[in-house]
Amino acid sequence: MTLPDWQSKSILNITESILSEYPPRVDEPKDRQMAMVLLDAVFHDEGAPQRSSVQNFHLQRTLSVLEEIENTKVSTGVKIWKLYNMGVVIRTKTVTVAFDITRGHSSSSDSFALSKEVIDRLATHCDALFISHFHRDHADEEVAGMFLDKGKPVVTPPDTWEGKEIYDDVTHLERKAHEIQKLRLNNKQLDLEVVVYPGHQGANILNNVVLVLTPEEYSVCHTGDQSLEEDFSWIDKVAEHHEVDVLIPNCWTTNPLRTSKGYAPRLIVPAHENELGHTIDHREAYALNYSRWDVPYNKIIMTWGESFHYNP
Numbered sequence: 001m002t003l004p005d006w007q008s009k010s011i012l013n014i015t016e017s018i019l020s021e022y023p024p025r026v027d028e029p030k031d032r033q034m035a036m037v038l039l040d041a042v043f044h045d046e047g048a049p050q051r052s053s054v055q056n057f058h059l060q061r062t063l064s065v066l067e068e069i070e071n072t073k074v075s076t077g078v079k080i081w082k083l084y085n086m087g088v089v090i091r092t093k094t095v096t097v098a099f100d101i102t103r104g105h106s107s108s109s110d111s112f113a114l115s116k117e118v119i120d121r122l123a124t125h126c127d128a129l130f131i132s133h134f135h136r137d138h139a140d141e142e143v144a145g146m147f148l149d150k151g152k153p154v155v156t157p158p159d160t161w162e163g164k165e166i167y168d169d170v171t172h173l174e175r176k177a178h179e180i181q182k183l184r185l186n187n188k189q190l191d192l193e194v195v196v197y198p199g200h201q202g203a204n205i206l207n208n209v210v211l212v213l214t215p216e217e218y219s220v221c222h223t224g225d226q227s228l229e230e231d232f233s234w235i236d237k238v239a240e241h242h243e244v245d246v247l248i249p250n251c252w253t254t255n256p257l258r259t260s261k262g263y264a265p266r267l268i269v270p271a272h273e274n275e276l277g278h279t280i281d282h283r284e285a286y287a288l289n290y291s292r293w294d295v296p297y298n299k300i301i302m303t304w305g306e307s308f309h310y311n312p
Ligand SMILES: [Zn+2]
Pocket: 135, 137, 138, 225, 272
């Protein structure tokens, strides 16, 4: 083992013990903040995705989420699990919904990526997958295929996987601000209510911003890589149409304060930190969340493999 490998392994070990002692919470103790900043130090090493310690951290923490998902019943509120990049799973009493789940090949290291077996287990316990846009840190055709094989709907914008075989099996809901649509969940024999906001990454990339309204009347919004100023025409008005319980934005989105006010959520859980496929200056540190998301709304900073039970 090289010295940098040994060092990153040592930091991850102590960080994990701090994280388990201080799980995600709104009033975050300094110890936990220090752990998040230590993760930045490990992930901001150019070679991080190639290090076995980082690959192991990703795998083990995903496996621990899987075990929780396989064994957790939610009777009230919303359980939120955070995975790599913007991968998120939410569960209420009746539904389990996944967003932007990938194996992690976008990290530029195939050894960092998860196996099909791991994703297969995950897909077994979810009812639907929403993919915000076609970039491979959000969209993974193999993952979508596994959901579809199990009869679970996969929803993407209309320009994801155009011309590919999978395209016709994917659900393309209308991108329309504030309007509730229904997504059939055959395995649960119910219709899930969703709003697909017509978002964009930059001027040209279609990015679905999905608000899921669960049968228990909780609402969770996942923004994907939302980053177009003009879209504030509808972002500014979301809260006038829907009560948002949990907002899961890309941590680097355009104008976090205006975004927060638009959704007026009860809780913000930023995501997309430390996507290892980017050069280190664009890996988006956890540490930046504390200033960027210094907004008058509750927020929780989480890393891969953590969960939070939202129970208002
Ligand atoms: Zn992205």
